[in-house]
Amino acid sequence: MATTSRLPQPLGFLLCCAFTLTLVLSQKEAILALASLSNVTDQWALLSFKSLVTKDPYNVLSNWNSSISLCDWNGVSCSRGSQRVVALKLFDKALE
Numbered sequence: 001m002a003t004t005s006r007l008p009q010p011l012g013f014l015l016c017c018a019f020t021l022t023l024v025l026s027q028k029e030a031i032l033a034l035a036s037l038s039n040v041t042d043q044w045a046l047l048s049f050k051s052l053v054t055k056d057p058y059n060v061l062s063n064w065n066s067s068i069s070l071c072d073w074n075g076v077s078c079s080r081g082s083q084r085v086v087a088l089k090l091f092d093k094a095l096e
Helices: 009-024 027-052
Strands: 076-078 085-088
């Protein structure tokens, strides 16, 4: 039985967006647009992490949702310029 290799849906979507952006926009505009997409990948990764947490006794992850910027989430530190996640401060929060 032959197996086929497929990209995970979010990664495939992002690659498709990157290709489209470079065709439509100038290189500088495409880089800026891709930088904002990278913030989306950070959010997706953190929400995936949250979905694996079975116990959050201090409700640390209670504001981890798409209605606010991930840089305002409890325990998340972002860089000032790119708004990318640079650190998680979740030590001693009893997450399981």
